[in-house]
């Protein structure tokens with residue numbers, strides 16, 4: 001039993017790695033400013049970025065999307081920059097919790113959605129790297145942990161009530177694992193997770209309505225933002241998916 005569990009964990013990690021390598025090789029160019037996403041898959045992407053930069057003496061600058069991303073940039077000795085020095089990015093590479101068949105995303109499983117969305121919105125191209133468990137037809141098909149929403153701490157409860165009353169489902173305050181109390185984001189806010197994943201939702205409209213609620217800082221719904229997604233598959237190959245309204249030569 002333990003043996004089988006180990007095999008499946010290994011293949012998930014190698015799926016993350018092959019997807020990351022393929023995406024970085026396809027999109028990384030010298031003299032570019034890159035947004036670095038957060039999560040476990042992005043670690044492999046940063047490893048590959050560092051390899052290419054070192055081998056080819058490329059010049060790049062990296063904008064982090066979280067404390068974790070900043071640490072990764074430091075660890076791999078990549079040049080760190082920010083949106084003040086570089087308000088426009090060439091590329092942002094990030095992971096996702098779920099990707100639908102038109103490259104709409106759920107993000108924020110790791111709690112970094114606000115800076116991730118800001119940095120992605122400043123990039124010409126957002127590329128997603130993920131393993132095969134993230135590749136869905138519709139949002140909520142496989143990801144069952146709800147839609148992450150970052151909120152201002154003082155109003156988390158009214159927001160939870162309003163979302164439940166207006167849209168249905170249940171919303172929970174995300175609690176920390178190794179600390180008493182809630183998860184505090186890199187921006188000093190709380191995360192609530194909304195458990196209604198109805199495939200019939202108009203996610204774009206819903207996202208706009210959520211963002212209009214006072215106290216909602218950002219949602220983990222990334223609608224029409226990603227250009228391409230790379231999914232590592234269990235057999236070691238990589239599935240590449242492009243947003244339907246995009247053309248290959250726009251990258």
Ligand SMILES: O=C(CO)[C@H](O)[C@H](O)COP(=O)(O)O
Pocket residue numbers: 037038039040041042094095096097106107108109110111112113116
């Ligand atoms: O949105 C995120 C963090 O806020 C991550 O990109 C997402 O959770 C995917 O993480 P992983 O690569 O570990 O599966």
